[in-house]
Amino acid sequence: MFRVLGFWTAMIAIMAFLGDLDNMAMLFLAQTIVFIALGYLNLSERVYMYLFGAYLTLFMAGFTYWTVFVMA
Incomplete structure (x- = not known):
């Protein structure tokens, strides 16, 4: 489930970046990295x-x- 959260936070980060919301994009990119890492810890x-x-x-x-x- 954390990989799914990572996917959706990555999508939000991309949309925020395209909308010139750099701070929000960086926040969601950090969350994406954490969620993807947690998803692979088993x-x-x-x-x-x-x-x-x-x-x-x-x-x-x-x-x-x-x-x-x-x-x-």
Whole structure:
């Protein structure tokens, strides 16, 4: 599943690059590299679920910080 996430983040990175959103493209390119690397580690399903939960937690914390303190 992480390889699928890597594919979609790569597509978003390409579209962001073509739309002259360089910072967003670099962010999604970094996520693509991490997701593809995790996809080939062959860890247990439980570890993958913990990693995905940690990713979602970090994303929501970062997104909340950005929308409350940076965009205000």
